[in-house]
Amino acid sequence: MTDLTVVGGGIIGLAVAWRCRQRGMRVTVHDGGADDAAWYAAAGMLAPVAEAAFGQEALTALMIESASRWPGFVAGLHEETGLDVGFDPRGSLAVALTGDDLAEAQRMWAYREQHDLKVRRLLPSAVRELEPALSPRLRGGAYVPDDLQVDPRRVVAALRAALGDAVVPGKVTELPPGPVVVAAGTGTAALTGLPVRPVKGLVLRLRGEPGLLQHVVVGYADGRHVYLVPRADGEVVVGATQEERADFAVTAGAVLELLRAATDIVPELGELTLSETVVRHRPSTPDNAPLLGRLRDDVYVAAGHHRNGVLLAPVTADLIADLVFTGRHDPLLEAFAPGRFA
Missing domain, CATH: 3.30.9.10 (D-Amino Acid Oxidase, subunit A, domain 2)
Structure with missing residues (x-):
């Protein structure tokens, strides 16, 4: 029996599932491919300053906030799993x-x-x-x-270890019954109709x-x-x-x-x-910013992170877990509503 289904076993889906489980929820993660997502190629730069761009003030603020959460995220993963994720704070x-x-x-x-x-x-x-x-x-x-780095492959390995048998292999072709979080990367478009390319x-x-x-x-x-x-x-x-x-x-x-x-x-x-x-x-996405929040009823989205999926994993996980668990809509989510391209 599960309280929440997460579609997508990349760094975003796993991080959301981990934070939800820490809040006492029973979670199942459907992982459509072990190493086929963007995180597998990512270098692991946690660089809100390097990634800050003209006209993206809301995204810059989200990246800075997420970078500040990475040390605690790493510490929590290490406490649960004992695994080193290659965290380096030297700038x-x-x-x-x-x-x-x-x-x-x-x-x-x-x-x-x-x-x-x-x-x-x-x-x-x-x-x-x-x-x-x-x-x-x-x-x-x-x-x-303030720029940091981690090794995304080690982070994903640690998240998989923390979640254990909550991660099940298999590609999802249609949305399961809710509540469900869609964190399927480029596959999010087929499942939700949202513009993720x-x-x-x-x-x-x-x-x-x-x-x-x-x-x-x-x-x-x-x-x-x-x-x-x-x-x-x-x-x-x-x-x-x-x-x-x-x-x-x-x-x-x-x-x-x-x-x-x-x-x-x-x-x-x-x-x-x-x-x-x-x-x-x-x-x-069309504005290269993520899709974060409730799409409809019991369907939530955490996708479309473009170049910043690794950097934004902690803040995404916290915001989506809080939204699913408490119903509280953090103001940080406003600029990234999944329906903004409707």
């Missing part, structure tokens, strides 16, 4: 390779400073003191202390000796945008392309685009082994 570096790149980066930094987001601008020499492997060609950079992204994983980089690096390289996420074991995640496509092809051009930008920023990355190429599809 990130934003760097610019050319004069034009620096102008673009400074425009974004100024926007973030206007919203009281912490950005400490640095001279090229100061950037390279923090990360000696960075290219000597850099024109400037900034330290962003796939946006293709390629991510690379390189492997070498640990210690090449100490911080997440967000780079602007001759007009190209790239991020580099180092892991303690020597892996460096490089991402990501963004295409309005639904195929899974790994093209030589996309790999070249990412590697060229990455090695322009950190030349030594060219010596690492290319250990994995992964294509997955971000669940995106």
Whole structure:
């Protein structure tokens, strides 16, 4: 017997189910595919400052709130499972390779400073003191202390361990009886009729000796945008392309685009082994903001997180769990109502 069905076994669905179970609810999670969702490719940047964009003030506020909840989320998972999820609070570096790149980066930094987001601008020499492997060609950079990272694959493994046999395999083709939370990523469209579309992204994983980089690096390289996420074991995640496509092809051009930008920023990355190429599809909406809240009767939605599913997992889980359990509609949900595109 179950009090709540969650459709979707990605990081959002699992997080919602975990928080609901912590509130005493009996939960069943239908997981349509072990590793086929966007979280499997995600680098795990918890970067509300790096992801803040013009005209998305409500989304920026939600991302900042969720980032503040990640330490408690990690602590709770560790307490229940004893598993390490690769949480790293050391902040990130934003760097610019050319004069034009620096102008673009400074425009974004100024926007973030206007919203009281912490950005400490640095001279090229100061950037390279923090990360000696960075290219000597850099024109400037900034330290962003509030950006964090986790390993999404480890987070999902910990959530699955916490939920145990509440997670059942199998693809859902029609909505089960409510109450139900639809957190099915790009599959949300077929189940609800909501406008969630796939946006293709390629991510690379390189492997070498640990210690090449100490911080997440967000780079602007001759007009190209790239991020580099180092892991303690020597892996460096490089991402990501963004295409309005639904195929899974790994093209030589996309790999070249990412590697060229990455090695322009950190030349030594060219010596690492290319250990994995992964294509997955971000669940995106017309305004690239998530769909959060009650759709109708006992049907709730937690989907459409675009680039920010990992970052937004804790706040999404808390808000949806509170809504389902108590009926309380938090003001943070207002801007993300599932029916706003009707």
